[in-house]
Amino acid sequence: MSELSELYQAVILDHNKKPRNFHKLEAANHTAEGYNPLCGDQLTIYLQLEADAVKDLSFEGAGCAIFKASASMMTQAVKGKSKQEAEALFNEFHRLVTGELDEENEPNQLGKLTIFAGVREFPVRVKCATLSWHTMHAALNNHEKVSTE
């Protein structure tokens, strides 16, 4: 069960149960929808971009624990970041969950997002972890819809 406990850590289970920034953001000036047709995970990202910085963001949606916890922690991590910083973090996160980034030996800005490293042992779940990030990226770049297929 060690890989399992690595995947379903307490922090992830907590964010699944009580997702942060889980509401519609009235002040949003960018939104995007994400959908994973394989498993049905879906969400909307609401993003308030001011002077090229993410002043606020939130999400609504439904899906598995990995998806929901990832979306919740993504909103916390990206809030207050510049567009460029948010994109760079997305890149690092993507490399983390696909096993391309060695979080212990390579300098990175991931902070507590490194708990998603366990996802790399479950290749079919990578899309669950990255859907909200792809959708955030789409909202930043004015794409309205994202599909992981």
Added chain:
Amino acid sequence: MATTIEQLVPIKPKAPDVWDVERIRKDFPVLSQMVHGNRLVYLDNAASSQVPQMVIERGSQYLKHEHSNIHRGVHYLSMKATNAYEGAREKVKRFINASDVKECIFVRGATEGINLVMHGYGRKFIGAGDEVIISAMEHHANIIPWQMLCEEKNAKLRVIPMNDAGELLLDEYDALLNEKTKLVAVAHVSNALGTVNPIKEMIERAHKYGVPVLIDGAQWAPHMPIDVQDLDCDFYAFSGHKMFAPTGSGVIYGKAALLGKMNPFQGGGDMIKSVTFEKTTYADLPNKFEAGTPAISSQIGLGAAIDYLNIIGREKAAAYEHELLRYATERLSAIEGVRIIGTAREKLGVLSFVIDDIHPHDIGTILDQEGIAVRAGHHCAQPVMRRLNIPATARASFAFYNTREEVDALARTVEKVIEIFG
């Protein structure tokens, strides 16, 4: 060339007197492996079932000693291959009690069978303003072809609704049938819910309007005997890989009179009598519908799977499975927080469930770590999920080689899932 029934294959499992499941399991090499340090518990049979040694050996014997192209029989090997392939068709005929072997068309699986009827029958005989009836619990394979047809022909797709238990509302079905109805296409058993539909009754009612009926039998064929003459269905589709044969095998049965007047499905070699650039005359049944070189070894494997089912005894297998499904339903229902999806009075092979506040994919991942294979998702039946207002389910589906101990392992691990998620 004479078509003879192929020789019996050398490996013959002995028919057990009582259901000796451990003896049966030995026939399936895949079942003895370990997954993530645990013995494999394979409960994804409704997606694809495992293949017994006898079927593996038959395919291997074909590839080692008989492989050649069929129906071009001037040489020895081609005759061997043709005999084996046509021998499998004979077995299919007896398996479904068709009145004639030419009514059994080999296809890649139930999906291709349904598409064959859509193209051959639907596109020829269904037009603007006509109606096609399907049900609320169809697999996408029995929805999308008809949607495509209706869009192309400006016909209308009508849907028989179901209740919360997952049973079709037959009064609503009666109300949908009318003189505009040109085809009814309905599942024998729902892949997402396990509901057994009263198809004999439904066929009878459609026939009162002279409407042909296609049955998607993919989830029935692995479990129970089929008698197409008794059902009086016009088409019956099933897949080999869900009934212990290799992928790429399957059958669409059709009444000869209907198949005869239909358009061919694909054009190509083997489906013709004569070809000139001006005109082609099509072959007789069943070749008219089998263009190109088919999946010869897979269909021979399907024949061997039928032999296997006959040897082990279909009725005994069905009785055992029935009891296993009952036991699994009882075990999972007893766990607090688990809700069974699909509670029809008559069910077969499938146990779909959800757990409060835990997504089926998380259930599936945790079960997998214990070596338990289930399907998590919408089961290619998104309208069913929408109707029942759930995003997805976890689905355990059974075969006669599953055991009570495996059901216990499933129940134990489901309890563990609930524990992990607190």
